[in-house]
Structure formats: C-alpha cells, structure tokens
Amino acid sequence: MDKKDKNEAEQLTANPAKASMAKDAEEIEAISPWKDTLRQLRRNKFAIAGMGIIVFFILLGLVAPLLTSYGYEDQDLVNRLMPPSAEHWLGTDHLGRDIFTRIAYGARVSLQVGFFAVTGALVFGSLLGIIAGYFGRWVDMLISRIFDILLAFPSILLAIAIVAILGASLQNALIAIAVINIPIFGRLVRSKVISLREEEFIMAARAQGMKNGRIIFHHILPNSTAPIIVQATLGFGTAILEAAALGFLGLGVQPPTPEWGQMLADSRDFIQLAPWTLIVPGVSIMLVVLGFNLIGDGLRDALDPKMKNS
Amino acid sequence: MFSYVMRRLVMLIPVLVGMTLITFSIVHLIPGNPAQVMLGETATAEAIADLEESMGLNEPYLVQYGLYISDLLQGDLGTSLRSKAEISQEIWPYIAATFELTVFAMLFAIFIGVNAGIISAWKQNSWFDFLAMLFALVGVSMPVFWLALMEQWVFAQELGWLPAYGRENSRDPMAPITHFYVLDSLIHLDFARTWVTLKHLILPSIALGTIPMAIIARMTRSSMLEVMKSDYVRTVRAKGSGTFLVIYKHALKNAMIPVLTVIGLQTGVLLGGAILTETIFSWPGLGRYVYEAINYRDYPVIQSGILVIAFIFVIINLVVDVLYKLIDPRIKY
Numbered sequence: 001m002d003k004k005d006k007n008e009a010e011q012l013t014a015n016p017a018k019a020s021m022a023k024d025a026e027e028i029e030a031i032s033p034w035k036d037t038l039r040q041l042r043r044n045k046f047a048i049a050g051m052g053i054i055v056f057f058i059l060l061g062l063v064a065p066l067l068t069s070y071g072y073e074d075q076d077l078v079n080r081l082m083p084p085s086a087e088h089w090l091g092t093d094h095l096g097r098d099i100f101t102r103i104a105y106g107a108r109v110s111l112q113v114g115f116f117a118v119t120g121a122l123v124f125g126s127l128l129g130i131i132a133g134y135f136g137r138w139v140d141m142l143i144s145r146i147f148d149i150l151l152a153f154p155s156i157l158l159a160i161a162i163v164a165i166l167g168a169s170l171q172n173a174l175i176a177i178a179v180i181n182i183p184i185f186g187r188l189v190r191s192k193v194i195s196l197r198e199e200e201f202i203m204a205a206r207a208q209g210m211k212n213g214r215i216i217f218h219h220i221l222p223n224s225t226a227p228i229i230v231q232a233t234l235g236f237g238t239a240i241l242e243a244a245a246l247g248f249l250g251l252g253v254q255p256p257t258p259e260w261g262q263m264l265a266d267s268r269d270f271i272q273l274a275p276w277t278l279i280v281p282g283v284s285i286m287l288v289v290l291g292f293n294l295i296g297d298g299l300r301d302a303l304d305p306k307m308k309n310s
Numbered sequence: 311m312f313s314y315v316m317r318r319l320v321m322l323i324p325v326l327v328g329m330t331l332i333t334f335s336i337v338h339l340i341p342g343n344p345a346q347v348m349l350g351e352t353a354t355a356e357a358i359a360d361l362e363e364s365m366g367l368n369e370p371y372l373v374q375y376g377l378y379i380s381d382l383l384q385g386d387l388g389t390s391l392r393s394k395a396e397i398s399q400e401i402w403p404y405i406a407a408t409f410e411l412t413v414f415a416m417l418f419a420i421f422i423g424v425n426a427g428i429i430s431a432w433k434q435n436s437w438f439d440f441l442a443m444l445f446a447l448v449g450v451s452m453p454v455f456w457l458a459l460m461e462q463w464v465f466a467q468e469l470g471w472l473p474a475y476g477r478e479n480s481r482d483p484m485a486p487i488t489h490f491y492v493l494d495s496l497i498h499l500d501f502a503r504t505w506v507t508l509k510h511l512i513l514p515s516i517a518l519g520t521i522p523m524a525i526i527a528r529m530t531r532s533s534m535l536e537v538m539k540s541d542y543v544r545t546v547r548a549k550g551s552g553t554f555l556v557i558y559k560h561a562l563k564n565a566m567i568p569v570l571t572v573i574g575l576q577t578g579v580l581l582g583g584a585i586l587t588e589t590i591f592s593w594p595g596l597g598r599y600v601y602e603a604i605n606y607r608d609y610p611v612i613q614s615g616i617l618v619i620a621f622i623f624v625i626i627n628l629v630v631d632v633l634y635k636l637i638d639p640r641i642k643y
Contacts, residue, residue, distance in 0.1 A: 149328030153620045154582030157600075161332070161616050164604050165339045241453055245586055248455050249601065264456055268590075271463040278463060282456035290451035 040302035047298025053291030057284075061107035070098040072105040073256045081274040091276040093266060099277065102258035103284055109259050110288060113174055113243040114236045120178030121239075122232055125185025126224075130216055132186070133193025144190070147183035155180040156245055163251040170259075173252040177242045181235055188231055192224040226303040233299055237292035244285050260285050314635060318628055325624060333617040334378050337609050338371065348391060348607050361391075365610075387618075388610035392603070397614045401599070405618065406489035407477060408588070408595035412580045414511050415519035420573060423523040427530025427569075428557060431538060442527060449524030454583045458517035458590040465513060473510050475592040478503075514591040518583050522576035529572045533565040540564075567637060574630025578623045 041047050060067070076096035084091045090099040132143035150158065162176035196202060197220075205215050246252035247261030255262065260281040267277035340347050345361040362368050366377055381388070387397035426446070430439040466474030477491055478484055484503065487494045492511070495503040537543060538561055546560050585597030592598070596619055603611035 145324045145328065148325050149332065152325050152329055152624050153332070153616070154578050154623055156582040156585060157616055157619055160585065160600070160604065161336055161612070164612055165336055167341070237451065241451075244453055245455065248453075248586065249589065251604070261453070261455075264453075264459065268459065271459065272467050275463060278456075278459055282453065282460065285453050285456065286448065286451050289453075290448060293447065293451050 037299070037302040041298050044298040044301065046294045050291040050294025050298065053287050054295065057107045057288050057291070058111060060104050061111055064101070064104035064108065067104060068098060068101040070101040072097065072102050072258045074098070074101075081270060081277070083274070084276060090280050091274065093263070093274075093277050094270050099263075099280055102263060103260070103280060106258040106260045106263065106281070106284070107288075109170070109253055109257060110240050110243060110285070113170070113177065114240045114292075117174050117177035117181065117239040117243070118232050118235045120174070121181030121235065122185050122228065124178070125182040126189045126221075126228060128182070129186040129189025130193055130220065130224075133190040134197060134212070134216055134220065136194075136197075140190070143186070147186050147190075150180070150183040151187075153180075156242060159242055159246060160249070160251060163246060168251045168254060170253045170257070173243055173246045176246070177239050180242070181239065184235070185228065185231060188227055189224055192227060193220055196220050196223055230296055230300045230303060233292055234296035237289040237296070240285065240292070241289055311635070315632055318631060322624065322628065326621075329617060329620050329624070330379060330382065331375075333613045333620075334375055336613050336616070337365075337367075338374075340609070344609070348609050350607070382617075387614035390603075390611050391608045392606045392611070397611060401596075401614065401618065403486065403489045404594060404596045404599040404615075405622075407491075407593060408581070408584050408597060410490050410492065411511065411514055411518065411584060411587070411593060411595060412577065414515040415580055416522065416573070416577060417519075418515050419519035419523035419526055419576065422519075423526030424530050424566075424569065426523075426527040428534055428562070430527070430531040431534035432553065432557060434535065439531075443531070446524040446527045449520050450528075452520065454517055454521060455586040455590055457520055458514070458587050461513045461517055462590065472513050474513070477507065477510050477593060479506055514587050514593055517590075518580055518587045521583065522573075522579060525576060526569060526572055530565065530569050533568050534561060537561045537565040567634070570630065570634060570637065574627055574634075577626045577630075581619050581623055 074097060076092065078096065079088070079092055080094055080096040082088055082092040082096075088098050088100065090103065093099055093102070128143050128147075132140040153161070158180045159173075159176040162179060163172050166172040166175065202215060202219060205219055243252055244259070244261030244264070247259040248265045250262070250265065253259035253262060263281040264278065264285075267274070267281070271278050337344050343358070345358045345365070345367055346353060349357055349361060366374050369377070385398055387401065389395070390397055390400065393400060426442045430442045433439055462474045465472045473479075482503075484491055484494055484507075485498075487497055491507045492504060495501070495507055534557075538557075543556060543561050546556050551560075581597075584593075584595055585601055587593065588595040588598040589601050596615055600612055600615035600619070603609075603615060
C-alpha cells in the first residue's frame with residue numbers, strides 16, 4: 001500500500017460515515033445497468049404480474065396438445081354452443097369446437113404474430129433509423145420523409161391497405177403489421193442516434209480511424225438499446241391487437257386456424273345465445289396486451305428514472 | 311406564426327405526394343392482372359379490356375400516375391366499380407357520418423379522460439387514483455371491436471336501452487341537409503329525432519373513445535402531477551386560492567400542453583378505429599365504406615377512401631401542431 005492509499009485508509013477509519021459512503025459507491029459500481037434494471041423490474045409488482053400473464057399464455061400455447069384431447073378443427077355439431085362444463089372448460093362455439101382448445105392454439109398464433117411482426121419492424125426500423133441519424137443530410141431527409149408518409153396513415157388503415165393488395169393470409173398480415181411499425185422504431189432510433197452522434201466517445205472512435213460500420217454496431221447500437229427494448233415490449237401488445245383486428249375483419253389468419261380476433265367475429269351472431277364465445281377470446285386478447293403493456297411500463301420506469309413518479 | 315404555418319404547409323407537400331404514391335400503388339401492386347382481380351375470375355376478356363381502357367391501366371406507370379394526380383387536383387376521385395357512381399359525389403355522407411362519430415367519441419374521451427386524470431393527480435395514491443389508473447391500463451389494452459360487441463350485447467340486446475345498429479331509425483329516415491344528423495335534426499327543429507340520433511351515437515362513441523380516454527387520463531395525470539409540484543402553483547396556493555381554482559384556472563393550462571399532443575395523435579387512432587367500430591355498429595361511415603369496398607374488390611373506392619382518411623389525418627395533425635404553438639409560445643421549431 002503506498003503512502004496515498006495509507007492516508008485514505010486512515011481517513012476512512014477516522015470517519016465512519018465516509019467509509020460507509022465509499023462502501024456504497026463500490027457496491028453501486030459493481031452493479032451493471034442491466035442488473036439494476038432487472039432488480040428494479042423485480043420490485044415492480046405490476047411488471048411481475050405482466051410477466052406472469054405472458055408466461056402463462058406462452059406455456060398455454062406450448063403445451064396445448066397436452067392440456068386438451070380435442071383438435072382445434074374438431075367439429076361436434078350436436079354439442080354446438082354448449083356452456084362451460086367439465087367436458088368443455090370454456091364451452092363450445094357455433095360449430096361445436098372446443099373453445100379452450102382454440103384459445104390455447106390461438107395463443108401460439110397471436111404470440112407468433114407479435115414476435116415476428118415486432119422483430120421485423122425492429123430490424124428494418126432500427127437499420128433505417130441508424131442510417132438516417134448517422135449519415136444525416138439527404139439520406140436523413142429521404143428516410144425521414146418515408147417515415148412521415150407511412151405515419152400519415154392511421155396504422156390499421158395502412159395494414160388493411162397492404163392486406164387488400166397482397167391478399168388475406170397470416171403471412172401477409174404479419175408483413176402488414178411489421179411495415180406499419182417500422183417508422184415507429186425508425187424515428188425512435190434516429191433521434192437516439194442523432195443525440196449520440198455528437199458524443200465525445202463517438203468522436204474519439206472516429207478520430208481513431210474506426211469505420212462507420214464498426215462505430216454503428218459497436219458503439220451507437222449498444223447505447224440505443226434501452227428505448228428500443230421498451231418500444232419492442234409495448235409494440236408486442238399493439239401488434240397482437242392489430243393482428244386481432246385484421247383477423248376480426250377476415251383479413252388475417254384464414255379458417256380453420258384458430259385466431260382470437262377471428263373467433264370474436266364468429267361469435268357475433270351468437271352473442272345472446274352463447275356469450276362465452278364472445279367473452280373468452282376478448283379477455284384473452286386483453287390479458288396478453290395488458291401483460292406486455294405492464295412489462296413495457298415497468299421497463300420504461302426502470303430504464304428512464306424521470307418517469308418513475310408519473 | 312404565419313411563417314411557421316407556411317413552413318408546415320410546404321413540409322406537407324412531400325407527405326401528400328408520398329400518400330398519393332401509396333394509394334396509386336394499391337391497384338398496381340395487386341398480384342396478377344389488376345382488372346382481372348377487380349372483376350373476378352368469371353370476367354370475360356372484353357370486360358377486362360374495357361376496364362383496363364377506362365382506368366388507363368394500359369398506359370405506362372408514369373403516365374397513369376400523372377393522370378391520377380391530374381384527376382385528384384380536379385376533385386375527381388374515380389368511379390366506384392360497384393355503384394358506378396362518382397366517388398367524389400357519393401363519399402360526402404360517409405365522411406360526415408365518420409366525422410360526427412369521431413367528434414362525439416373524442417368529446418367523450420376528453421371529458422372523462424381529462425377529468426379522471428385531474429382527480430387522480432389531485433387525490434394521488436387514493437382509491438380513486440388506483441381504480442382510475444387500473445381502468446385506464448385495462449382500457450388501453452382492450453380491443454375496440456370487443457368492447458363494441460360487449461356494449462351491443464349488454465346495452466342493446468340484454469337491457470334494450472340503446473340501439474345496436476345504424477345512425478337513425480331505419481323506418482323513419484332523415485331528409486339530410488348537411489349529413490351531420492344531429493345538426494340536421496336541430497335545423498329541422500325536430501328534437502325527438504335529435505334524441506334518437508344521439509341515442510344511436512352513444513354506444514359507438516363510447517367504444518371508439520375508450521382507448522383515447524384511457525391514454526388521455528394517464529397523460530393528464532402525469533402532466534398534472536408535474537405541474538402541481540411547480541413553484542408557481544405553490545405560490546398560488548400560498549396566496550390562499552381554493553384547490554378547484556388552482557387546478558382548473560392555473561395548473562390545467564400548462565398541464566394541457568402534452569395532453570393536447572396526445573389528443574391530436576389519438577384523433578388519428580380514432581379514424582383507424584372507426585373502421586372496426588363502424589363495421590360492428592353498421593355505421594355508414596368512411597371506414598365501413600372502405601371495408602365493404604375490400605369485400606367487393608372495388609379498388610377505386612379503396613384507393614380514394616384510404617386517401618381521404620389519410621388526408622383528414624394529416625390535416626388534423628397540422629391543426630394540432632399549430633394549436634400547440636398557439637397555446638405555448640415558448641415552443642420553437
């Protein structure tokens with residue numbers, strides 16, 4: 001121990017408050033921002049509830065064949081519109097299909113749509129946002145105008161237009177939902193990149209002769225992840241809502257594949273006779289979207305300290 | 311202010327051009343022969359050739375786009391394949407119906423949302439705050455079409471309090487003047503009809519306005535909480551002003567700035583949500599007009615309907631931006 005360290009150690013022994021502060025500082029330094037975020041998420045009861053809901057539906061989708069002996073296509077016209085019972089936990093629909101089975105298999109469809117649509121929007125939106133924000137000038141002008149144009153349409157309307165062009169199917173609904181979400185991610189990433197572009201560490205990287213690609217992927221992207229993660233989580237819920245809306249309009253997944261929005265559309269003519277055909281798919285959509293919103297809100301609170309008290 | 315509005319108008323030009331490019335592409339991106347798709351598989355070669363000729367589908371793309379823009383600038387939105395009528399002639403009643411529904415939905419959303427947000431902030435951490443924010447959270451997550459169907463089931467079919475479909479009593483149709491039925495019934499001084507029209511508006515307005523209401527409530531609450539902590543509010547309180555006066559006269563003015571942005575953005579969401587709500591309530595608005603056109607593969611109506619909705623959306627956003635600057639002159643662009 002050199003003389004300076006010895007002096008510091010003596011001072012800390014003489015001043016317990018200072019010693020405690022130094023200990024705290026060491027602990028704070030030892031926790032990475034991601035660990036801190038996770039710790040804060042674990043303390044947020046709403047976020048935990050949200051995660052519980054999502055895990056439940058993921059498991060429901062994964063183990064669907066183990067939970068039910070019916071197939072999602074199996075029709076039993078004798079037992080159509082049956083109320084919930086021991087045989088059919090959530091009742092049957094107008095074709096005698098088991099609603100629980102269709103909800104469980106429908107969870108697979110909804111979560112898949114959410115995942116692929118958000119991933120597509122995130123990848124393309126982030127890429128365009130980075131290019132626009134980093135290179136600026138006419139590239140930024142062009143990409144920003146494309147974002148403006150896409151955002152000039154109410155999102156579900158644009159999705160309907162895309163499906164009207166490509167034809168109604170799960171794949172096309174997925175493409176439509178991804179496209180309408182691209183400008184949301186793009187703008188978010190662009191604004192983050194613009195603020196980062198002028199930071200000293202980026203200038204230092206440039207001064208060292210680092211290439212643009214390396215600066216973008218090694219320095220800018222890792223520093224832009226927080227808002228992207230929050231938006232992706234919230235975007236999951238929105239994508240599932242949009243997919244359900246397309247399904248409801250008959251522009252998404254085509255029968256007999258079970259999809260919650262389409263199940264709601266099917267229930268329209270039997271609401272009074274069999275209200276469970278309306279309630280169950282609606283509650284499922286709402287719970288999954290609520291789950292992602294709760295996690296997204298929790299993540300935002302954890303990653304953006306300014307939002308904590310609001 | 312004038313220069314700001316002019317600048318915003320100039321910035322609108324590329325967006326409008328882009329919008330027309332997208333709506334123009336709707337017909338041209340259809341896989342296969344667009345005329346064949348529009349007329350169906352059973353169409354004769356002659357009918358296909360006629361349609362190609364009348365829509366100019368044989369011309370090069372650039373010429374077609376030029377013709378499309380030239381028609382639009384003259385107010386020609388094309389001809390419906392289904393009704394054979396000029397779209398610019400038949401679209402107005404649909405626009406009026408959607409506008410009326412959107413205005414009532416927004417009024418519902420603003421009145422309930424802003425007041426719930428204010429009370430939540432005022433009584434922070436109370437049971438009201440907890441319940442209002444829980445409801446807001448659930449409201450944001452609710453599919454608008456599910457809420458609409460639930461309303462129809464409970465209030466129209468089970469309780470029979472409100473009508474489930476349409477804009478008016480179909481056995482006693484209105485002689486429209488402006489096609490805004492509430493206004494028309496007032497012009498006719500037929501107050502019984504005004505009541506009937508308002509009753510038809512209640513369920514679709516609530517269904518359409520619930521999500522914006524939830525978002526407005528959350529935004530008002532967080533904005534009010536921030537403003538209520540500011541020095542000038544503390545000063546007003548110290549001068550002895552009552553809570554009501556502090557909130558509604560002093561705090562709300564500043565708290566409303568971010569809320570106004572949300573209101574503007576949500577108006578666009580309403581226009582999108584109108585497609586679903588109008589389909590469920592058989593509301594003869596723009597959304598249903600476009601949706602039915604999709605089912606009939608009436609592409610000129612799809613193109614023009616989408617373009618009109620997007621145009622209204624863009625204009626609303628412009629108005630909100632200008633209002634934003636008027637309310638808060640500190641904002642610089």
